[in-house]
Amino acid sequence: MIDLKSLRENPQRYKDGCLKKGFTAIDLDRILRLDEQRRKALTEMESLRAEQKRIEKDLGPQIGKLQGAIKKAAGDDERATLTAELDAMKARPAALKAQVTSFEQVLQEIDPQLHALLLEVPLPPDADVPVGASADDNVEIRRWNPPGFDPAKSFEAQRGFRPKSHIEIVRDLGLADFERGVKIGGTRHYVLTGDGMRLHQAVLRYAFDTMANAHGFTPVSVPVIVREEMMVGTGFFPAGREQAYHIEESKRGGGHDMFLTGTGEVGLMGLYQGEIIDESRLPLKLVTLSTCFRREAGAAGKDTAGLYRIHQFDKVEQVVICRADEQESRRWHKDMIGFVESILRSLEIPHRLLQCCTGDLGPKNADMIDIESWMPGRGEVDASGAPSGAYGETHSASRLYDYQCRRLNMRYRAGGDSGKGETHVCHSLNNTVIASPRVLIPLLENHQTRDGRVRIPEVLRPAMNGQEFIG
RNA sequence: GGUGCGGUGGCUGAGUGGCCGAAAGCACUCGACUUGAAAUCGAGCAGGCCCGCAAGGGCCUCGGGGGUUCGAAUCCUCCCCGCACCGCCA
Incomplete structure (x- = not known):
């Protein structure tokens, strides 16, 4: 969520942000009007209430005494006199209270609207993010290739044989069973088998261990079934509601609904939701391995075959929560990307970094770098049946400033615990x-x-029982 | 699924109608003592919002909503969450 105060002070910045990100339906002027109305009503209500409280405090003891006197009153006449006096005394604060209530009603009307609108305002992209309409306008930053390989030239020319797609490889080597996956879970499901499953586990374990052991990230497990609050807090809702599986427990009479997370980020960010963290504990460097669930709504017909776009997968995710300092944020962003680059290099996977343009950022990012890995079996197929190869997205690194933490109400105190720090x-x-x-x-x-096997990169071999090849 | 108990500040925990935004302890900050530290002593220390150039003032919040009352952390009501034991069970 953006900071309402900041919006008040600099609406143009947010208008530009909406424009650059292509969020044309956001009506910031309406938000500003509602905010104006709200503060006006609030100010009046508060001063009326202050007056009411002052009077009540004055009158309280007198009322008490009067009530006592009424009980003890000798005759009906005396009792009537006292009762009239009491009623008169109560009338003043009561009149104020009625006025307060009318302002309260105005506020109760405005608040939910304002809040709902505010949740949809995107974080403006940083000034150094290239302006663009879609992923097509993303800008390549750099590439890395293993020695002796260049994706600009054909795979066949460099390696001396025509590449198979991963779909052919897993079929020929028995690494996955799509038919049975679909039988069990429906479309976009799969079953990893044999060395396919072992390789899957090996690469996850290697990535996880690298973050935890070499880079000092704290390993944690997280729930993947979460409350709606967490989806809203992390910024996936309301924008991405269609993308998440929804468990409607409320319909079965149970507590309330839950959602399956599409990334471990939700659980990691939820960890400290609503907390005030001692500054000395920052930065929090967290890594988790979690199963991710995505409906892939709106992707019908895209990447239907193979392991590319599926409803369920496993992901090692890194999260850093740090002080509210732009430079520190930027430095972590670079570092986190660096960790991934070195993992990809050790896996000997050609890859490139893309600076995502404003139109590709989504509501919560100020800046996002995607990493795409080279997939020889993707891309156009030529007349002879050979695929051109293509880059495919495998990573995404987001920098969000305080957008998520504001929604999650996650703060830190400068200086000591409960000390004087803000x-x-x-x-x-x-x-x-x-x-x-x-x-x-x-x-x-x-x-x-060439002979139809797959060479396992050295770093994965320990987790593959020392095996050098699959097949 | 059954029964019982509970949700108060960074933490522990007192508080059953006004004296309570809230005792006490811990933690933390500052100061004194000390060569330095510990211990001790003194002071401070919830969060958010609104008005204001500021100084300052005000409002809200004791899980959440609604209610009773002149007045609610405290009483009523609905909801949410947590814990314990029993049953079932990976």
């Missing part, structure tokens, strides 16, 4: 470490051999 809203960042089985696509396709 509270600030934390900054947060997140980045994929490895998502599998999608990463199996570049892994299998790049490391396939």
Whole structure:
């Protein structure tokens, strides 16, 4: 959520942000009008209430005494006199209370509207993010290729044989069973089998261990079934509501609904929701391995075959929660991307970094870097039946300033615990470490051999029982 | 699923109608003592919002909503959440 005060002070910044991100339906002027109305009503209500409270405090003891006197009153006449006096005394605060109530009603009308609108305002992109309409306008930052390989030239020219797609590889080597996956779970489901499952586990374990052991991230497990509050807090709702599986427990008479998370980010960010963290504990560096669920609504017909776009996968996710400092945020963003680049290099996967343009950012990001891995089996197929190869997204690194933490009410106190320091809203960042089985696509396709086997990168061999090849 | 208990500040925990935004302890901050530290002593210390150039003032919040009352952390009511034991069970 954006900071309403900041919107008041600089509406143009947010209008530009909406424009750049392509959020044309957001009516900031309406928000500003509602805010204006709300504050006006609030100010009046508060002063009336202050007056009411002052009078009540004055009158309280007198009322008490009068009530006592009425009980003890000797005759009906005396009692009537006293009762009239009491009623007169009560009339003044009562009149004020009626006025207060009318302002309260105005506020009760405005507040939910204002809040709902505010949740939809996107975080403006940073000034150094290129302006663009869609992913087509993303800008390549850099590439990395293993020695002796260049995706600009054909796979066949460099390696001496025509590449198979991962779909062919898993079929030929018995690494996955799509038919049975679909039988069990429906479309976009799969079953990993044999070395397919072992490779999946190996790459996840390797990525997880690298973050926890080499980079000092705190390993945690997180719930993947969460309350709606967490989906809203992390900024996935309301915009991405259609993308999440919804468990309607309320319809069965149970507590309330829950949602399956599409990324471990939700659980990691939820960890400290509503808390005030001692500054000395920052930054929080967290890594989790979680199963992710995505409905892929609106992707009908896209990437229907293979392991690319599926409803359920596993992902190692890194999150950093740090002080509200732009430079520190930016530094973590670079570092987190660096961790991933070194993992991809060790896996010998050609990849490139893309600076996402404003139109590709989504509501919660100020800045986002995608990493795409080279997939020889993707892309156009030529007349002879050979695929051109193409980059496919495997990672996404987001920088969100305080957008998420404000929604989650996650703050830190400068200085000591409960000391005099002010509270600030934390900054947060997140980045994929490895998502599998999608990463199996570049892994299998790049490391396939002329004789139909797959060479396992050295770093994965310990988790593959020392095995050098699949097949 | 059954029964019982509970939700108060960063934490523990007192508080059953006004003296309570809230005792006490811990933690923390500052100061004194000390060569330094510990211990001790003194002071401070909830969050948010609104008005205001500021100084300052005000309002809200004791899980959440609604209600009773001149007045609610305290009484009533509905909801949410948590814990314990029993049953079932990976």
